[in-house]
Amino acid sequence: MQCAEALRVQAYFDGEVDAVTALEVERHAEHCPECRAQLEHLATTRARMRGELEFAAAPPELRARIARLLDDEEARGAKPQRAPRVPLRPRPFWLGALGGVGAALAAALALFFLSPTLTNPLLDDLVTAHVRSLMPEHLTDVVSTDRHTVKPWFAGHADVSPVVVDFADRGYRLVGGRADYFDQQRVAAVVYQHGAHVINVFTWVAGRRALPEFSTRSGYHIACWKVGNLQHCAVSDTGWDELQGLVALLRAAGETDTPH
Amino acid sequence: MPHLDAAYRFARWLCRSSGDADDIVQEAFLRAFRGFEGLRGGDVKAWLLTIVRNCHATAMQQQQRRATVPLPDDHEQALQSADVAASPDPESASAAADERRTLDQLIATLPEEHRQVLLLRELEDLSYREIAAVTQVPIGTVMSRLARARAALRGKWLEAAAGEPRAVR
Numbered sequence: 001m002q003c004a005e006a007l008r009v010q011a012y013f014d015g016e017v018d019a020v021t022a023l024e025v026e027r028h029a030e031h032c033p034e035c036r037a038q039l040e041h042l043a044t045t046r047a048r049m050r051g052e053l054e055f056a057a058a059p060p061e062l063r064a065r066i067a068r069l070l071d072d073e074e075a076r077g078a079k080p081q082r083a084p085r086v087p088l089r090p091r092p093f094w095l096g097a098l099g100g101v102g103a104a105l106a107a108a109l110a111l112f113f114l115s116p117t118l119t120n121p122l123l124d125d126l127v128t129a130h131v132r133s134l135m136p137e138h139l140t141d142v143v144s145t146d147r148h149t150v151k152p153w154f155a156g157h158a159d160v161s162p163v164v165v166d167f168a169d170r171g172y173r174l175v176g177g178r179a180d181y182f183d184q185q186r187v188a189a190v191v192y193q194h195g196a197h198v199i200n201v202f203t204w205v206a207g208r209r210a211l212p213e214f215s216t217r218s219g220y221h222i223a224c225w226k227v228g229n230l231q232h233c234a235v236s237d238t239g240w241d242e243l244q245g246l247v248a249l250l251r252a253a254g255e256t257d258t259p260h
Numbered sequence: 261m262p263h264l265d266a267a268y269r270f271a272r273w274l275c276r277s278s279g280d281a282d283d284i285v286q287e288a289f290l291r292a293f294r295g296f297e298g299l300r301g302g303d304v305k306a307w308l309l310t311i312v313r314n315c316h317a318t319a320m321q322q323q324q325r326r327a328t329v330p331l332p333d334d335h336e337q338a339l340q341s342a343d344v345a346a347s348p349d350p351e352s353a354s355a356a357a358d359e360r361r362t363l364d365q366l367i368a369t370l371p372e373e374h375r376q377v378l379l380l381r382e383l384e385d386l387s388y389r390e391i392a393a394v395t396q397v398p399i400g401t402v403m404s405r406l407a408r409a410r411a412a413l414r415g416k417w418l419e420a421a422a423g424e425p426r427a428v429r
Contacts, residue, residue: 007403010410014381016388045410048417049382052363058268062282066264066289073293121387208385 003034013042015184016121019128022181120211125182127217130200130235133178133189139198140176140191150177150190158188160230162203165253167192172199172246183207192246199236199246206231214240223247227254263305264289266384267312273379274316276368284319288312306390309380313394366416374409377402 003009005028011017012025029035133139142153151164157179166174175191180202187204211224211231221243224233232250236243267288271281288311295311367375376395380386391406392399 007407010407011388011403014388014406041414042410045414046382048363049367049378053367053383054364055383056265056269056272058264058285059282062268062285063264065282066286069286069290070293073290 003032003038005032005035006038009035009038010042013039013184015182019125019132019180019182026181120209122183122207122209122211123215123217123222126202126222126233126235127220129180129182129187129189129202130198130220133180133191133200134198139178141178142176144174144176147174150174153177154179154188158186158203160188160203160205162188162190162201163232163250163254164190165250167246167249170245170249171195172249194236194238194242194246197236197238197242199234199238199243201246201250202231202233202235204231205229225251227251263308266305267308269383270309270379271312271316273375274313275319280319284312284315287315287319291315303386303390305384306386306393309384309386310394310396313376362420363417366413366420369416370409370412373397374405374412377405378409378413381406 005025008017008021008025009029012022017025025035029039141157142150144150147164147166151161154161154164154177162177164174164177168174172192172194175193175198178189178191180187180189183204185204187202190201190203192199192201206226206229211233213224215222215224220235220237221240222233222235223243224231225247226232232254234243234247234250264285267285268281271284271288275281275284288308291311291314292308367378370378373395377391380391380394386394388399388402388406391402395402397405
């Protein structure tokens with residue numbers, strides 16, 4: 001009874017597929033009422049669960065008790081003991097923090113968590129979207145070097161309004177704009193050309209998952225930054241300096257960017 | 261302490277009573293502290309929730325060896341009436357609580373392994389890979405369990421809605 005695509009549709013809904021598969025699923029759902037209904041069910045279930053279930057926080061007493069416990073543990077010198085220690089490389093900074101009190105453990109955990117996530121599927125999505133954009137006819141949906149043409153175009157095609165400025169005089173020529181789909185939303189992609197290189201700048205509403213500021217995937221550099229609730233990511237095969245040059249310009253422009 | 265709330269929520273769902281959840285979380289953080297070196301990259305939240313799950317499994321095994329006395333039901337009822345009494349608008353508070361309890365109860369009737377996958381996905385926002393790590397099953401199993409849990413939950417609430425008009429959205 002169930003459509004054979006059901007699991008793929010679910011994976012798409014959960015943000016677990018790459019951009020190419022996402023497109024396939026979307027095209028399929030257009031013609032499959034069953035899968036369209038499934039997508040609706042999935043959204044309803046999520047909305048209800050996130051809206052109605054109690055998001056209990058740990059009671060303060062428990063928090064205090066655990067902090068005390070870890071302090072005691074630390075005081076007793078019960079340092080993490082595991083397997084023979086064979087340091088292959090310099091000790092990670094966060095192990096040093098274990099010499100501190102329970103609070104230090106918390107800090108270490110927090111730092112570790114905030115450090116670039118090695119396996120963030122979103123980063124793969126970004127690279128996939130960038131590479132796909134380089135295929136014939138995929139680079140731009142709206143071709144214009146005029147920001148007053150590109151920016152309004154996004155109003156009907158993406159869920160956010162990105163910063164669009166032509167930096168041709170600084171070596172970053174505005175080529176156009178495009179809409180992409182990942183992280184379960186319509187993402188705005190502004191395309192720049194720097195020398196022989198194409199730089200895609202993606203903008204979307206930031207999710208709960210933090211992205212590393214700088215990372216490299218499959219040889220592509222990815223620079224991410226957040227302004228308010230908007231997540232921006234620039235992806236390219238240029239060098240870091242060239243990519244960061246554009247990021248700096250965009251950040252500056254973002255601060256002064258007012259709707260015209 | 262990062263992820264303490266997530267650990268606590270997950271533990272509460274695993275043991276369905278706040279007292280036990282406290283113990284499980286405490287034990288989990290202790291184990292996490294001792295086993296910190298065992299953490300190699302990856303996501304800290306998923307790693308911690310894995311430990312919570314293991315602590316719960318151990319506690320269950322120990323409990324099964326002893327004779328157990330189930331918690332009286334009025335424990336939860338007392339909690340709820342306290343909730344209502346403290347609210348400035350008892351009627352709407354109790355309606356909201358009803359709704360929450362309904363979904364809560366429906367989820368509680370799901371098989372344990374389906375419930376875990378569903379909660380980790382929808383409430384804790386873990387990826388399939390992370391859920392697979394926490395629940396110690398292959399990703400394919402995560403996907404099929406998730407699909408079954410979602411379908412079952414939907415079936416249950418349609419049923420509940422048919423019997424109880426207030427729960428209809």
